[in-house]
Amino acid sequence: MLQEIGTIQTSFDTDLKSISSVQDLEGIKSKYLGKTGLIPQLYKQLGRLSPEEKKEIGSKLNDLRHKAQTGLSEALIAFEEKIFLEKSRKNMVDMTLPLPKAAYGGRHPITQTMEYLIELLAQMGFDVGEGPELEHEDFNFTYLNIPEHHPARDDHDTFYIQKPWLLRTHTSPVQIHYMKKYTELPIQMIAPGRVYRADDDATHSPMFHQIEGLWVDKGIHFGHLKAMIKAFLQEIFEMDQVRFRPSFFPFTEPSAEVDIGCVFCNGRGCRVCKQTGWLEVMGSGLVHPKVLQYGGVEDPAVSGLAFGLGVERLTMLLFRIPDMRMLFDNDPRVLTKAARHRHFPHIREDA
Ligand SMILES: [Zn+2]
Structure with a gap:
C-alpha cells in the first residue's frame, strides 16, 4: 500500500504539471479526490489493516490527500494569475510612447x-x-x-x-x-x-x-x-x-x-x-x-x-x-x- 501511495503521488505531480485549462484542473480533482477517486479508494482499504499499519499508512494517506488538495488550489491560483498576466500584457499601455497630437478646434x-x-x-x-x-x-x-x-x-x-x-x-x-x-x-x-x-x-x-x-x-x-x-x-x-x-x-x-x-x-x-x-x-x-x-x-x-x-x-x-x-x-x-x-x-x- 505504501508503494501505491508513492505511485499516486508521482502520477498526481505529473498530471498537475501538464494542465492547460481550468477544466484540466477539475479533471485532476475528480480523478484523485472525487467520491470514487484514487485517494478515497485507498481510504476504503484502511479497514483491512492492523491498528499499527493503520496508524502509519493512515498518516501517509492524510499527507497525500493534503498535498493533493493544496497542490490543486495552488495550481488554480497560479493558473488564474497566468491568465491575468497574459490578458494584461495584451492590453498593456506603453507609458513611454509619445501622445498623438491633439486636434485643436478653431473658427471656420x-x-x-x-x-x-x-x-x-x-x-x-x-x-x-x-x-x-x-x-x-x-x-x-x-x-x-x-x-x-x-x-x-x-x-x-x-x-x-x-x-x-x-x-x-x-x-x-x-x-x-x-x-x-x-x-x-x-x-x-x-x-x-x-x-x-x-x-x-x-x-x-x-x-x-x-x-x-x-x-x-x-x-x-x-x-x-x-x-x-x-x-x-x-x-x-x-x-x-x-x-x-x-x-x-x-x-x-x-x-x-x-x-x-x-x-x-x-x-x-x-x-x-x-x-x-x-x-x-x-x-x-x-x-x-x-x-x-x-x-x-x-x-x-x-x-x-x-x-x-x-x-x-x-x-x-x-x-x-x-x-x-x-x-x-x-x-x-x-x-x-x-x-x-x-x-x-x-x-x-x-x-
Ligand atoms: Zn495668377
Whole structure:
C-alpha cells in the first residue's frame, strides 16, 4: 500500500504539471479526490489493516490527500494569475510612447474672413445692417431695379419657397431695408450674410456668403467709389494692382467689376487667373436712382455707391484654397489651415 501511495503521488505531480485549462484542473480533482477517486479508494482499504499499519499508512494517506488538495488550489491560483498576466500584457499601455497630437478646434476660414472684413469695413465707418434670409421677391428683385420678366431674375437660379417668398439670392435687399429704416444721412452700412442659389460646382455653392456695402450721401460720385474700394483691397492684399472694368448690374449705374493682380502669380499669369494675371474680387457701382427711390431717398442731390463681394472667393484667396467645395467638406486639413495674412489669428497648421 505504501508503494501505491508513492505511485499516486508521482502520477498526481505529473498530471498537475501538464494542465492547460481550468477544466484540466477539475479533471485532476475528480480523478484523485472525487467520491470514487484514487485517494478515497485507498481510504476504503484502511479497514483491512492492523491498528499499527493503520496508524502509519493512515498518516501517509492524510499527507497525500493534503498535498493533493493544496497542490490543486495552488495550481488554480497560479493558473488564474497566468491568465491575468497574459490578458494584461495584451492590453498593456506603453507609458513611454509619445501622445498623438491633439486636434485643436478653431473658427471656420469663412467665419475668420467674414469677421476680418467686417472689422476692416467698420474701421472705414460702415455700420452692420441685417435682413432676412427668407425674402420677399420685391425686396430681392423689384426694389433693386430688377422688374418682373427681367432676364437677371433667371440668372439668379432662385430657390422659391412659395411665391412671392424666396431665399435671398444676394445681400443687396438689405440696402432697401436699411434705407427704409434709417433715413438720416449719411447712410453707410454693410450687410454680411448667407445667400442662396441653385448652383453647385467648383466655384459655386448653393449657399454662400456675401458682404454688401452701401454709402449714400449728398454728392457721392465714382471717385469716392474708386478711392474707397482701392483702399479696402490694398489693406487686404497689400498691393497696388487694382483695376475697374465696366460691367452691368441692374441696381447700379454705372457699374464696374473690380479685379486685383493675381495673388498666386503676382500678375505673371497662372492657372488660377487663367493666365490673365488678374482675379475678379468684387462688383461695384453707383446706386441706380430707382433703387434710391425704392429705399425712400427722394432728394435728387443725394447719390450713393454700392459694392458686393463673395466671402468664399476672398477666403479661397486668403487661405489659398483652390476649390470652393473644400470649404464645406469639414476636412480638418482645410479647417485648420492658416491664412497667409498678417491680420489673421495664427492657427497651428500642424495640429
Ligand atoms: Zn495668377
